[in-house]
Amino acid sequence: MSGALLVCGTASDAGKSLVTAGICRSLARRGVRVAPFKAQNMANNSAVTASGAEIGRAQAMQAAACGIEPEAAMNPVLIKPAGETSSQVLLMGRPYANATARSYQELKASLEQPVLDALSGLRERFDAVICEGAGSPAEINLRSRDLANMGLARAADLPVLLVGDIDRGGVFAQLVGTLAVLDAADQRHIAAFLINKFRGDATVLAPGLDMLHDLTGRCSLGTLPWREGLWLDAEDSLALQAPQLAPAPPVGADTLDVAVVRLRHISNFTDVDALAAEPGVGVRFTRSAVDVERADLVVIPGSKATVADLQQLRADGLDRALLRRARAGAPILGVCGGYQLLGERISDDVESRAGVVDGLGLLPIATTFHPNKLLRRQSGTGAAAPLGGAAVSGYEIRHGDPQPVAAGSVAGEPLITTASGEPEGWLTGAVAGTSWHGLLEGDAVRRALLRWVADARGRDWLPGDVPFAAVRERRLDVLGDLIDEHVDRDALDALLAGGVPEGLPTLDLHRRTTACSAS
Template identity: 60%
Template sequence: MKGALLVAGTTSDAGKSVLTAGLCRWLHRRGVAVAPFKAQNMSNNSAVTPDGAEIGRAQAMQAAAAGLEPEAAMNPVLLKPGSDRSSQVVLLGEPVADVTARSYRDLKPKLMSTVLDSLADLRSRYDVVVCEGAGSPAEINLRADDIANMGLARAADLPVVVVGDIDRGGVLAAMFGTLAVLDPADQALIAGFVVNKFRGDPSLLAPGLDRLRELTGRPTYGVLPWLPNLWLDAEDSLTLDAAGPAPGTTAAAGADVLRVAAVRLPRISNLTDLDALAAEPGVVVRFVTAPEELGDADLVVLPGTRATVTDLAWLRECGLADAVVARAAAGRPVLGVCGGYQMLARTITDDVESRAGAVAGLGLLPADVVFEPRKTVGRTAGEEYGQPVRGYEIHHGRVRFDAGTRPFLDGCRAGAVWGTTWHGALESDAFRRAFLAEVAAAAGRDFRPVGEVSFAAVREARLDVLGDLVADHLDAAALDALIGGGAPRGLPVLRTVLGPEVQ
C-alpha cells in the first residue's frame, strides 16, 4: 500500500488526533510503514524529539502509535500561544518568531514550502502518511492562505475524511455544512465522513447517515463509539473537563487514596505530566481553579505554562497563590514543574516572554529565575531517590538556586516543596513511586504505591484501544482504497446559497 490521507474535523476537538493515531496504530499492526503528519499545530503541549526539536505532543503520541520516534518533519509548524493575541512560531523544531494572528497570516505563504517539503520527505520514506488537519476546513475566512486543511489537501492532492463529534449534537448538519461552504475544487477532495463518540444503538443513527449520503453523495466510513477516559496525550486543554481516572487502575496498598490537585493555569502547557500520576493505582488527580478546591489535596501541582509571569498574576488574583503558600508553610506537599517551578522562586526576571522585568515569585524555594532569549530544549536523564529518571526540557527561564540547597532532579526542594524543569519525569515508574511514597508520608496518608504499573505499558494499551476502534468500527476495505487510490473522481458538488463562486 502507498498513499496518504488527511483527517479533517467539523470543529476543534472533534476527534482528529484520536482518529489519526488510531489509523496509524491500525496500519502499523498490519505491517504498513506509516507516519503521522500535522502541517500546523496550535498547542502549548509539546514534546522533544531525539535530536532536540520541539513538536506538538499529539504528533509524538501518533508517532508512538506508528511505532516510531517523533521527528520535526511530522509537525513542521507549531504555534505556542502566549496570550489571546500572540503566539511563538516553532519551525521544524526551532522557535523563529513571535506573531499576532494578523502578522502570522503574512508569514504563512513562506511556511507552505517547508510544509510541503516535510510531507514529501515523509512520503518518500514511508508507505503511508496519515495527515491531521487543524481546527476545521469550514473556517473559510482563513481559506485563502490555509496551509493545514484544504490548502494542504489541494497542494498535495490528498483525499480528505471529515470526522465529527456527535456527543456535541448537530453532527449531521456540521458534516453537511462543512462540505457545503467549500468551493468545488475543495469539495472534490472530501471523500466521506466518520462519526465520533456515539452512544447508544447505531441502528438509530443509520437513517441519518443514509440521508447524509443522499444529500452529499459521500459515505460515512464508520461510527466510533464513545469511550470514557481514554487519557491520551492531549493537544490542548479542551480535554481537561472530561478527564477521569485512567482505565484499568486498581487500589493502592494501604487504607488511603492520595489526592492530587493540579492547578489549571490559563496558559497551562504539557499537562500530560499529570497522566502518569492519574494512571497510578490509588491516586486521584483533579484540575482546580479556586483555593477552596485545595482543601483535601495531599499534593498540589503547579504545572508548566507558556506564560509564567501572566499566570502567576492570575494565581494571585484568584487567591490560589496565598492558598499554596499557606500549604507550604504547614508542611503540606507542593510540586512545581517548569513554569510552575519558576513561580515557586523568590524572583522572576522576564524580559523575553512577558517583558515584565523583575517580579516577585511565591518565595517557597531559595531560588531566582532569569529568562533568556535562547530556549532550552532537549531530553534529559538522571537519578533521584536512587532511581533512574528520564524527561525533557522546554523553557526560557533559567533557575539559579542558593548554594547548599537540596537538589531535586535538576531543580531543588525545600521541606515539602519540590521544583524541577523536567517534564515527563513522573513517567519513570520507580521514581514516581518513590516520590509518591514521600508525598504520602509528608501528607500523613496511609498510602503505599503497589509497584506494578508501567506507564509505558499503559500508554501502549491506550494506543491499542485506538487501533481496535478503527479495526472494529470503520470500513477497512474502503479506507484502504481511499489511501491507495486518492479521492474518488466525479463526486457531486453541493449547490448552496453562498454565491456563484461555489455553485
C-alpha cells in the same frame, strides 16, 4: 500499500488526533510502515525529539502509535500561544517568529514550502502518511493560505476523511454544513465521513447515514462508539473540560488526592497523566484555593506565560493557599513554569517583558529568561529523598533559567543530579520543583514521589505494578481496536491507495446575495 490521507474534524476536539492515532496503530499492526503528520498545530502541549526539535505532543503520541521515533517533519509548524494576542511560531522544531493572529496570516507564505517539503519527505520514506487537520476546514475566514486543512489537501492532492462529534449533537448538520461552505475545488477532496463518540445502538443512525449519502454523495466509513478515558496526550485544554476517569481501586488502605493548578496559560498538562495511571490516585485540575489547601499533593504545571499566570494566582488568592500548604509541610511540586513561579524572583525581558517580578518565595531560586529556547532531553538520578535515588529522565522546553540564590543563603538541596553531574531542580521542606517535563513517566521516580507524599500526609497508600509505558501501549491499542472494529478498513485502504475519488458531487451554496448591513 502507499499513499496519504488527511483526517479533518468539524470542530476542535471532534476526535481528529485520536482517529489519526487509531488509524496509525491499525496500519502499524498490519505491518504497514506508517507515519503521522500535522502541518500546523496550535498547542502548548509539546515534546522534544531525540534531535532536540519541539513538536506537538499529539504527534509524538501518534508516532508511538506507529512504533517509530517522533521527528520534526511530523509537525513542521507549531504555534504556542503566549497570551491573548501573541504566539511563538516554531518551524521544523525551532523558534521561528513571534506573531499575532493577523501577522501570522502574512507569515504563512514563508511556511507553505517547508510544510510541503516535510510531508513529501515522509511520503518518500514511509508506506503511508496519516495527516491530521487543525480546527475545522469550515473556518472559511482562514481559508486563504491555509496550511493544515483544505489548502494542504489541494497542494498535496490528499483525500479527506471528515470526522464529526455526535456527542455534541447535530452531527449531520456538522458534516453537511462543513462540506457545503467549501468551494467546489475543496469539496472535491472531502472523500468520506466518520462519526465519533456515539453512545448507544449505532443501528439507529442508519436512516441518517442514508440521507447523508443522498445529500452529499459521500459514504460514512463507520461510527466510533464513546469510550471513557481516551484523553492520552491531549493537545489542547478543551480536553480538561471532559470528565476524568475514576482512579483504579487503591492497593493500600488509602487513596491520594492530587490537585493540579489550572493555569490560564497552562502547558504540558499531560505531565500528570502518569500520576492518574496509578491505582488509588485521583487527579483533578482546579483553580480553587480550597482544593489547593486540602489535596495531598499540589502540582503547578508548565506555563507559556509564567509571569501572567503568577499574577493570576495572586489575584485568585492561590498564592496564600500555597503558602499555607508550605508552612504545614504539605507537598507541592512545580514543573518548568510552575517551578519558576515558586522561586524568589523572575527576571523576564523576553516572554512578558515585565522585568524583575517577585515570585511566591517558596523556593530559594531566581529565574532569568533568555532569548534562546533550551530544547533537550535529559537523564540523571534522583538526588533528594522524595525521588529515592531513582534513575530519572525528562525533557526541557524553556526560556527561563532557574538558579539557586547566592551561596550561603540557599536552604534545601538539588532535586536531581544530571548524567553530567550538574544539579537540577530544588527541594525545600515539602516544596519541590524541576524544569523537566516527562519526569513522572518514570515508574520508579513517580512511585517514590507518591510514597513521599503519602508519608507526609499520613496515608496508607501503596503503588501499583503496571509500568506507565504499558498503560500507554494499552491505550494506543484501544485506539487501533476502535478502527479495526468499527471502520470499513477496505474502504479506508482504498482511499489511501487510490487518492481522491473521481466524480463526487458538489453542494452549491455559493450564490451571491445582498450584503449584510450592520444594524
